[in-house]
Amino acid sequence: MQEDNLSYIYRGLFTQTITDSIISLAENNLDSTGETSKVKKRVFSIMVECLQNITRHQTVEGEEFNDSSIPGIFMIQRKDDGYFITSGNVVPNIATPKLRSQLEKINSLQQDELKEYYKQILEDGSISDRGGAGLGLIEMARKSGNKLTFDFAKVNDDISYFYLHTAISKEIENATAVPVNLDNIKSLHRLSNEEEIVLVFNGVLNQDSLINLLSIIEGQMRGRVDIKKKVYNIMVEMLQNIVKHAAKGDDESVIGNPGIFFISSKNNSYSLCTGNYISNKSVEELKGKLEHVNSLKGEEIELFYSMRLLNFEIDNSKEAGLGVIDLRMKSGNCLDYSFSKVNDQVSFFTLQVSLK
Amino acid sequence: MEALFYKKTEDTPSIIFDPSRNTFEIAYRSLPEDANGFYEPILKWLNEFYENPLPKVDFVFFFEYFNTSSAKQIAKILLSLEKLSQKSEVTILWKYAKNDSDMQSTGLRYSKSLSLNFQFIPV
Numbered sequence: 001m002q003e004d005n006l007s008y009i010y011r012g013l014f015t016q017t018i019t020d021s022i023i024s025l026a027e028n029n030l031d032s033t034g035e036t037s038k039v040k041k042r043v044f045s046i047m048v049e050c051l052q053n054i055t056r057h058q059t060v061e062g063e064e065f066n067d068s069s070i071p072g073i074f075m076i077q078r079k080d081d082g083y084f085i086t087s088g089n090v091v092p093n094i095a096t097p098k099l100r101s102q103l104e105k106i107n108s109l110q111q112d113e114l115k116e117y118y119k120q121i122l123e124d125g126s127i128s129d130r131g132g133a134g135l136g137l138i139e140m141a142r143k144s145g146n147k148l149t150f151d152f153a154k155v156n157d158d159i160s161y162f163y164l165h166t167a168i169s170k171e172i173e174n175a176t177a178v179p180v181n182l183d184n185i186k187s188l189h190r191l192s193n194e195e196e197i198v199l200v201f202n203g204v205l206n207q208d209s210l211i212n213l214l215s216i217i218e219g220q221m222r223g224r225v226d227i228k229k230k231v232y233n234i235m236v237e238m239l240q241n242i243v244k245h246a247a248k249g250d251d252e253s254v255i256g257n258p259g260i261f262f263i264s265s266k267n268n269s270y271s272l273c274t275g276n277y278i279s280n281k282s283v284e285e286l287k288g289k290l291e292h293v294n295s296l297k298g299e300e301i302e303l304f305y306s307m308r309l310l311n312f313e314i315d316n317s318k319e320a321g322l323g324v325i326d327l328r329m330k331s332g333n334c335l336d337y338s339f340s341k342v343n344d345q346v347s348f349f350t351l352q353v354s355l356k
Numbered sequence: 357m358e359a360l361f362y363k364k365t366e367d368t369p370s371i372i373f374d375p376s377r378n379t380f381e382i383a384y385r386s387l388p389e390d391a392n393g394f395y396e397p398i399l400k401w402l403n404e405f406y407e408n409p410l411p412k413v414d415f416v417f418f419f420e421y422f423n424t425s426s427a428k429q430i431a432k433i434l435l436s437l438e439k440l441s442q443k444s445e446v447t448i449l450w451k452y453a454k455n456d457s458d459m460q461s462t463g464l465r466y467s468k469s470l471s472l473n474f475q476f477i478p479v
Binding site: 206226 | 388425432456468
């Protein structure tokens with residue numbers, strides 16, 4: 001986990017609120033890591049086009065056709081040389097030949113030709129209600145400076161899964177014309193399907209990114225209200241632990257602390273996991289607190305919580321804070337955790353909370 | 357005494373403490389990054405109100421959600437109202453959404469630890 005690394009995966013339903021939060025989350029991370037405004041603008045416009053592509057294809061000819069059993073996926077990754085955005089969604093097989101030919105046409109054109117082609121389509125007036133005709137795709141190719149990589153994976157006789165991958169080089173001159181191989185992305189997708197991953201976030205955590213992550217999960221979750229509330233509660237405590245107590249990254253100018261968060265809902269049972277650096281000096285104390293909280297049974301947990309709730313003089317004590325006790329209470333399970341030493345200063349701490 | 361107003365935000369509650377209308381209400385969500393900092397002026401306001409209180413006051417708590425660091429600050433508010441109850445007739449109206457058993461038991465937990473008159477109101 002490199003501290004300037006940004007990557008996240010969202011898998012599920014795409015609504016307006018959720019896509020807004022996905023965009024804000026990226027905005028917050030690009031801001032807090034000090035990305036140049038030029039690169040930021042390009043990343044945003046491509047993200048917006050990409051997300052619109054997914055939401056647009058959730059309906060076909062005005063009919064809701066996408067059944068939620070096959071969720072869409074959105075990924076953004078940052079590597080040294082740029083950003084990589086991938087979307088995946090179901091499209092009807094009858095629509096794939098047209099989509100493929102549009103993409104092939106776009107990939108055959110140079111930058112200046114793309115501009116012409118864009119104008120030509122606009123003047124043509126052949127734009128459908130849903131803004132089809134590939135204008136969004138042309139924009140993505142123009143803004144990225146790269147060819148668009150795509151693939152269709154047949155699901156059944158009616159539908160295919162459509163992958164669209166855009167590389168955004170930091171310097172447009174360094175753009176590569178070579179389409180990348182999507183095998184990695186596809187295996188990542190397969191894995192998140194198997195584990196029923198809802199969200200993976202690897203980046204800078206601060207209060208703003210916490211709010212955006214909450215809003216994505218709130219919008220996504222279906223089912224029982226009490227479980228939804230529990231997941232929300234657990235998420236706040238886990239992420240605020242990172243915001244408040246994790247070790248900072250090497251770059252002091254970054255607002256927030258590096259951390260990893262993921263949530264899965266395998267077999268309808270939610271599991272939340274965080275990973276972050278902590279100072280080696282804090283390891284033993286935290287371990288002690290977690291062991292103590294895990295050793296409590298039934299009524300003892302509630303008693304310990306009430307005692308801690310009204311004690312204001314023990315903020316520096318060796319006893320676990322309310323947050324950790326709350327996690328134990330809400331999950332109904334023991335907390336799973338691990339520490340691994342990274343270097344003389346910090347260790348990597350993971351915490352997993354599963355809902356019974 | 358000047359009223360205290362806070363509009364709700366994504367992570368902080370709405371607050372109306374208005375002695376001129378005898379309205380006291382705190383509602384919505386509370387999950388600020390710095391709960392201490394957020395609640396400090398509110399506790400200060402209550403301390404001043406204690407000096408010159410109304411004879412009878414109802415305090416409405418109608419939370420949808422609060423995190424554990426806010427839970428401690430809310431405990432402080434309730435302790436301050438416990439002190440006030442020596443001078444005025446204080447009632448805590450603990451409102452919660454009727455399917456929200458968590459918020460109900462959170463209120464019950466406070467009521468058990470404090471000598472305050474609590475009324476539980478499912479909405």
